[in-house]
Amino acid sequence: MPPPVDLLIRNLKPWSGLGDGDAPIDLAAVDGRFLAATPDMQAVTVIDASGRLAVPGFVEPHIHLDKVLTADRVPTNVSGTLTEAIELLWASKRALTPETVAEAAGRMIESAVLHGVTHIRTHVDIDTIGGLKPLEGVVAARERYRHLVDMQIVAFPQEGILRDEGTERLMWQAMDKGADVVGGMPFNEDGPAESARHIAIAFEIARAYGADIDMHVDETDDPDARTLEMLAEQTMANGWEGRVTAGHTCALAGYGENYARSVIAKVKAAGLHMITNPATNLMLQGRLDAQPKRRGITRVKELLAEGVNVSFGQDCIRDTFYPFGRGDLLEVALLTAHAAHMSMPNEVEQVFAMPTVNAARVLRLPDYALRPGAPADMVILDAGSALEAIHQQAARRYVIKRGRIVAETEVKKRLAV
Numbered sequence: 001m002p003p004p005v006d007l008l009i010r011n012l013k014p015w016s017g018l019g020d021g022d023a024p025i026d027l028a029a030v031d032g033r034f035l036a037a038t039p040d041m042q043a044v045t046v047i048d049a050s051g052r053l054a055v056p057g058f059v060e061p062h063i064h065l066d067k068v069l070t071a072d073r074v075p076t077n078v079s080g081t082l083t084e085a086i087e088l089l090w091a092s093k094r095a096l097t098p099e100t101v102a103e104a105a106g107r108m109i110e111s112a113v114l115h116g117v118t119h120i121r122t123h124v125d126i127d128t129i130g131g132l133k134p135l136e137g138v139v140a141a142r143e144r145y146r147h148l149v150d151m152q153i154v155a156f157p158q159e160g161i162l163r164d165e166g167t168e169r170l171m172w173q174a175m176d177k178g179a180d181v182v183g184g185m186p187f188n189e190d191g192p193a194e195s196a197r198h199i200a201i202a203f204e205i206a207r208a209y210g211a212d213i214d215m216h217v218d219e220t221d222d223p224d225a226r227t228l229e230m231l232a233e234q235t236m237a238n239g240w241e242g243r244v245t246a247g248h249t250c251a252l253a254g255y256g257e258n259y260a261r262s263v264i265a266k267v268k269a270a271g272l273h274m275i276t277n278p279a280t281n282l283m284l285q286g287r288l289d290a291q292p293k294r295r296g297i298t299r300v301k302e303l304l305a306e307g308v309n310v311s312f313g314q315d316c317i318r319d320t321f322y323p324f325g326r327g328d329l330l331e332v333a334l335l336t337a338h339a340a341h342m343s344m345p346n347e348v349e350q351v352f353a354m355p356t357v358n359a360a361r362v363l364r365l366p367d368y369a370l371r372p373g374a375p376a377d378m379v380i381l382d383a384g385s386a387l388e389a390i391h392q393q394a395a396r397r398y399v400i401k402r403g404r405i406v407a408e409t410e411v412k413k414r415l416a417v
């Protein structure tokens with residue numbers, strides 16, 4: 001008799017968008033990887049999934065773990081704008097310590113895992129205000145929660161690289177001290193030449209470290225913002241196609257049709273991954289508009305129609321930018337469906353793809369699948385379809401990381417009459 005495997009899951013329904021059909025399957029796990037189940041297999045832990053829908057976990061591609069839960073420590077963002085949010089953040093950044101960052105980040109990592117997240121890419125501010133302290137805190141949290149979630153850290157120069165003298169040196173240091181991905185915010189410079197230089201510096205760092213790039217791009221309603229096109233052009237000039245992500249890109253929604261089409265064509269040619277963050281940007285953008293107010297999110301449907309990879313992120317949790325958020329990507333899925341007018345059955349499937357297969361492409365996860373040989377990561381949802389998962393905000397019945405159950409949720413509701 002062979003020794004028992006670590007975990008055996010009977011009768012789970014893979015989401016069809018994974019590409020292997022949706023017929024119920026059994027799957028086992030040993031030493032952190034899936035293997036094919038056999039009828040007489042013995043296991044230390046057995047789950048009967050009863051036909052529930054499963055994916056290899058939700059993938060959070062854009063969050064700011066160094067800023068989470070700071071809202072209660074700073075004055076309220078009265079104007080509700082991005083500009084005031086960044087200014088209020090300065091006080092918080094002066095006061096933080098690596099320990100306070102690690103503690104808050106850890107609480108939100110736990111919340112994300114409870115909501116089925118198995119991978120996270122987080123941005124971390126790198127600037128002359130907080131120095132490398134936010135990075136030190138998030139690196140400590142990553143170490144502490146390594147058994148629950150895999151994390152990529154983006155070195156994010158939110159205050160600009162040229163505008164904030166000293167940040168370039170800190171960016172290089174950040175890559176030596178735990179950052180994996182080079183970030184950017186090229187619109188936050190003094191004019192187009194400086195924005196282009198900001199992007200060029202990011203590519204110099206990325207080339208030196210063989211790293212991917214993930215920038216905050218044109219997070220503004222200003223239809224004259226042009227840094228998405230710059231990023232696409234420099235991506236192609238550096239041969240970094242498929243390795244660069246543009247987050248937010250709110251201004252793309254405000255472009256005239258001809259220019260928008262030409263930029264989307266360059267985005268496609270450069271293989272940029274696009275991330276919309278509707279929770280934050282529905283709250284911030286268009287805030288000071290007279291009616292009709294702009295929605296503030298990028299052209300999700302137009303990008304998808306051109307075959308661009310689009311995902312979404314939570315972005316903010318109880319900070320100066322956004323007062324809600326739990327790291328729950330089904331909640332953000334529901335917001336995205338509303339914000340991007342995605343209601344048809346195929347569109348709902350596209351929404352479900354965003355925090356799963358599409359986000360896995362953003363993070364360039366090599367084997368995001370429910371099949372033998374893949375990492376044994378999974379969330380089993382209390383739902384039978386993607387539509388039901390989003391509609392019901394389905395409980396994450398089991399969350400599995402490297403073949404181990406790391407979270408369970410059981411919801412009991414009953415009419416009392």
Ligand code: FE2
Nearest residue numbers: 062216247315
């Ligand atoms: Fe962001």
